[in-house]
Amino acid sequence: MKVLIFSTKKEAVEAAVKVILKQVKTKPNSTLGLASGSTVIPIYNLLSKKTSMSKTKTFNLDEYTSTKNTLRKFMQKHLFIKTKIKKQNIHFPNAINPKNYDREIENAGGIDLQILGIGQNGHIAFNEPCSQFSSKTRKIKLSSSTRKSNSHFFKSPKQVPTHAVTMGLATIMSSKKIILIATGKNKAEAIAKTILSKPSAKTPASILQNHKDTIIILDKTAASGLKK
Numbered sequence: 517m518k519v520l521i522f523s524t525k526k527e528a529v530e531a532a533v534k535v536i537l538k539q540v541k542t543k544p545n546s547t548l549g550l551a552s553g554s555t556v557i558p559i560y561n562l563l564s565k566k567t568s569m570s571k572t573k574t575f576n577l578d579e580y581t582s583t584k585n586t587l588r589k590f591m592q593k594h595l596f597i598k599t600k601i602k603k604q605n606i607h608f609p610n611a612i613n614p615k616n617y618d619r620e621i622e623n624a625g626g627i628d629l630q631i632l633g634i635g636q637n638g639h640i641a642f643n644e645p646c647s648q649f650s651s652k653t654r655k656i657k658l659s660s661s662t663r664k665s666n667s668h669f670f671k672s673p674k675q676v677p678t679h680a681v682t683m684g685l686a687t688i689m690s691s692k693k694i695i696l697i698a699t700g701k702n703k704a705e706a707i708a709k710t711i712l713s714k715p716s717a718k719t720p721a722s723i724l725q726n727h728k729d730t731i732i733i734l735d736k737t738a739a740s741g742l743k744k
């Protein structure tokens with residue numbers, strides 16, 4: 517696991533975009549795994565100014581189950597509408613047949629580059645603490661802390677869905693390359709556990725220590741828990 521620390525959020529965003537651009541320029545028909553959340557908004561904004569992604573295939577990490585296409589709408593607004601990614605190349609997991617998603621990813625040749633954020637409790641995608649390292653795409657109950665953290669995307673905290681369908685940890689780990697980006701002090705504790713603790717289901721992101729090509733991109737506030 518390689519860890520890159522930048523002085524500002526802007527520099528961290530630029531570094532993440534550089535990795536993604538390199539991937540889509542080297543292999544225009546790359547398969548990308550995509551995250552949602554506030555952290556990736558500036559990444560998608562900058563990325564869409566630099567590439568059309570007309571041949572890119574995408575697999576999003578997750579989707580809420582009790583609302584209609586919430587994360588698809590998020591992606592539409594922040595990335596898809598600004599690029600030429602073809603509708604038929606965009607994929608989201610669904611709660612009816614979650615296992616099919618792993619098969620679809622395999623049939624597309626696997627994920628070349630997976631983009632990840634991290635939850636304050638150390639989740640990646642919606643793999644909440646105690647998710648098994650062997651987990652595949654499945655439906656999951658969201659923790660109250662995750663529902664609280666994500667409530668700013670909804671009109672009221674009560675409207676935050678209770679369940680989601682998420683790529684599993686094993687699904688994520690099968691990606692050829694992974695970048696995880698975290699910015700802001702509220703991610704410092706999760707990042708410290710991810711990088712410094714022994715891999716454990718308590719901090720799902722710590723599984724990335726076992727991946728052979730993962731880059732963690734941080735601004736200095738998110739990295740502040742790494743200092744001794």
Ligand code: GLP
Binds near residue numbers: 551553555577578634
């Ligand atoms: C959600 C998503 C994760 C994302 C996390 C962080 O829970 N399922 O994929 O990493 O939010 O979101 P934010 O960037 O808004 O802090």
